[in-house]
Amino acid sequence: MRLTVYTDFSLRVLMFLALKGDELATIAEVAKAYGISKNHLMKVAYQLGLAGYVETVRGKGGGLRLARRPQDIVLGEVVRHTEPDMALVPCFAPDDASCTIFPSCALRGVLSGARDAFLAALDRHTLADLVRPRAPLQKLLSFKPDGKAAGQRLARRA
Amino acid sequence: MRLTVYTDFSLRVLMFLALKGDELATIAEVAKAYGISKNHLMKVAYQLGLAGYVETVRGKGGGLRLARRPQDIVLGEVVRHTEPDMALVPCFAPDDASCTIFPSCALRGVLSGARDAFLAALDRHTLADLVRPRAPLQKLLSFKPDGKAAGQRLARRA
DNA sequence: CAGAACATGTATTTAGCATATTGCTTTTCA
DNA sequence: TGAAAAGCAATATGCTAAATACATGTTCTG
Numbered sequence: 001m002r003l004t005v006y007t008d009f010s011l012r013v014l015m016f017l018a019l020k021g022d023e024l025a026t027i028a029e030v031a032k033a034y035g036i037s038k039n040h041l042m043k044v045a046y047q048l049g050l051a052g053y054v055e056t057v058r059g060k061g062g063g064l065r066l067a068r069r070p071q072d073i074v075l076g077e078v079v080r081h082t083e084p085d086m087a088l089v090p091c092f093a094p095d096d097a098s099c100t101i102f103p104s105c106a107l108r109g110v111l112s113g114a115r116d117a118f119l120a121a122l123d124r125h126t127l128a129d130l131v132r133p134r135a136p137l138q139k140l141l142s143f144k145p146d147g148k149a150a151g152q153r154l155a156r157r158a
Numbered sequence: 159m160r161l162t163v164y165t166d167f168s169l170r171v172l173m174f175l176a177l178k179g180d181e182l183a184t185i186a187e188v189a190k191a192y193g194i195s196k197n198h199l200m201k202v203a204y205q206l207g208l209a210g211y212v213e214t215v216r217g218k219g220g221g222l223r224l225a226r227r228p229q230d231i232v233l234g235e236v237v238r239h240t241e242p243d244m245a246l247v248p249c250f251a252p253d254d255a256s257c258t259i260f261p262s263c264a265l266r267g268v269l270s271g272a273r274d275a276f277l278a279a280l281d282r283h284t285l286a287d288l289v290r291p292r293a294p295l296q297k298l299l300s301f302k303p304d305g306k307a308a309g310q311r312l313a314r315r316a
Numbered sequence: 317c318a319g320a321a322c323a324t325g326t327a328t329t330t331a332g333c334a335t336a337t338t339g340c341t342t343t344t345c346a
Numbered sequence: 347t348g349a350a351a352a353g354c355a356a357t358a359t360g361c362t363a364a365a366t367a368c369a370t371g372t373t374c375t376g
Contacts, residue, residue, distance in 0.1 A: 001161055001244055008247045011265060034258050039367055046323065059374020060320040086159050089166045100192050104294040106287065107169060114279035121272035136262040197336060217343025218351040
């Protein structure tokens with residue numbers, strides 16, 4: 001049982017933005033801080049924008065910023081948005097009739113109860129819970145200009 | 159978020175055996191009743207045997223039978239055994255240090271709490287809960303000798 | 317208008333799951 | 347005692363979806 005790295009990245013981007021406060025962060029900056037693929041992150045950011053979690057500013061000097069306060073972003077809700085498929089077994093799909101015992105099978109009910117418990121546990125936390133305490137996380141993400149970056153920080157030369 | 163069909167099959171095999179009572183069932187019989195791959199089911203049955211859920215009788219006239227009473231087989235326990243990996247995100251692995259913020263990341267704790275809630279929900283049910291009521295399930299699995307089989311029932315001719 | 321930054325679609329790679337194939341071992345019954 | 351029935355076990359392969367890369371468009375700033 002795994003979540004997609006897509007969901008993983010989504011949560012991490014939100015954490016980054018929450019730590020950044022009101023400042024804009026670029027995708028390149030986030031990718032560098034975590035040492036992950038910038039290309040993949042662009043899609044994640046795009047979807048987070050569509051879902052209303054972040055607001056994006058295009059063009060030069062643009063970037064991302066949280067569209068809602070961290071304490072208003074509920075984790076279960078994020079996961080429901082980003083995870084492509086919360087169907088634990090094939091017969092969760094409404095059109096599935098492949099299993100012989102489908103009409104009388106109690107397993108579906110038990111599994112969906114478990115899934116609900118999973119999401120309910122996430123619903124008890126918000127993004128604000130994930131960025132407390134702030135200081136050590138900010139240090140690891142090298143917000144301080146003189147701090148050592150996580151990956152190799154490429155010198156941008158004119 | 160999905161479970162493997164391996165886990166799905168495991169639960170379904172256990173349900174079949176619970177409905178069958180003390181009688182032996184062959185793998186071929188189970189596969190036919192559900193209309194699924196016999197080859198794949200063999201691995202499932204083997205693992206269920208290793209885990210102590212079923213006892214197998216080899217040789218002519220052999221087959222499978224539950225090794226424990228249905229009300230003693232807790233679903234969460236089965237899932238923990240059959241699911242290859244309950245690590246929701248890569249950093250659940252003990253040797254993973256790929257994520258920059260690993261040391262101070264609160265996400266791991268939140269996610270493992272949710273996973274525990276998922277399993278706890280399953281722990282509140284046993285195999286006995288899944289086979290109640292018995293009659294309609296037995297009918298769908300065509301236990302009656304004159305019933306219509308799930309797949310095509312191949313006539314075994316001498 | 318030039319360049320920086322996000323937007324968006326497509327293509328390729330990859331990894332893990334699902335399935336098939338094959339041969340072995342154990343047991344029972346004729 | 348040997349053949350057949352049934353599970354045991356390893357290996358191979360095909361398939362799907364996720365992950366990633368790539369390419370190009372669009373929008374804003376200075």
